[in-house]
């Protein structure tokens with residue numbers, strides 16, 4: 033079982049991202065050096081209705097571990113039951129509660145960041161989930177609803193209710209993604225809790241990770257957008273933080289091989305539309321690189337063969353054979 037207090041520092045983890053931090057992407061991040069995954073949020077209401085699509089989202093491959101499954105909702109009983117079902121069926125290493133999502137559909141249902149305004153409800157949700165599962169329960173939140181100081185009190189609510197880790201995105205709900213993440217404010221929040229804290233927001237290079245940790249005093253970093261098309265960032269950050277050595281950007285060939293691998297995981301997982309569903313990931317792999325001219329083609333691929341053809345043209349220029357081995361998925365399908 034994961035113990036947030038004793039996990040080696042600094043923690044460098046993949047942030048939960050709806051529609052992005054799914055099984056294939058988490059597996060790719062793990063293969064390239066990520067040590068911990070927060071899986072995309074799932075609806076507690078849908079889990080308790082045993083909605084097949086939602087349950088499928090909570091499946092993972094054993095090689096992804098440690099895996100934390102995030103859930104969202106506003107009813108303590110439903111949240112607790114959803115957490116119990118997820119633990120029983122899939123056995124993730126932890127449950128994370130979404131108390132930071134700013135999206136209208138979420139907050140208008142009193143979920144996500146709305147809970148920052150409702151400390152009693154937030155506390156009730158944490159307590160109910162704690163009582164329902166044996167794995168650690170963590171919370172991901174923002175600096176506040178409109179004031180970037182709400183978090184200073186909110187971390188105490190979270191700690192008193194029995195959570196074991198807090199991740200903070202350094203913006204308010206009203207900011208959305210505007211402005212810059214305030215790592216110093218997360219540092220102030222860190223001073224007010226004995227719980228481990230992960231600093232989140234705008235951390236996309238090894239240097240950012242070092243500065244965010246120095247300014248927040250946090251126990252680790254949570255990386256969202258900076259990991260898209262860039263699963264190597266985890267190892268680069270860990271090496272830089274631990275040894276001062278940055279292994280640097282991957283070669284173009286490594287990028288291409290990783291796209292192919294990601295595509296094969298997608299094709300298997302989401303057949304028959306696996307490659308169409310991959311289109312949202314592909315442009316990130318070539319952004320800002322000598323492969324950026326491939327972007328137009330990448331957002332049109334429909335089959336693994338389309339992608340191979342597109343990448344072969346480029347790879348022939350390198351004279352490198354591509355990996356003929358089809359990677360396997362060992363999906364933990366859940367029991368019961």
Ligand SMILES: Cc1cc2nc3c(=O)[nH]c(=O)nc-3n(C[C@H](O)[C@H](O)[C@H](O)COP(=O)(O)O)c2cc1C
Nearest residue numbers: 047048049050072073172201233234235255256257
């Ligand atoms: C596409 C996308 C989906 C996201 N989905 C979730 C989610 O399911 N749960 C959550 O707590 N945060 C979600 N977030 C927020 C991220 O976890 C993170 O807090 C935010 O992107 C800031 O970190 P970054 O600057 O490293 O991206 C999402 C962000 C993005 C860009």
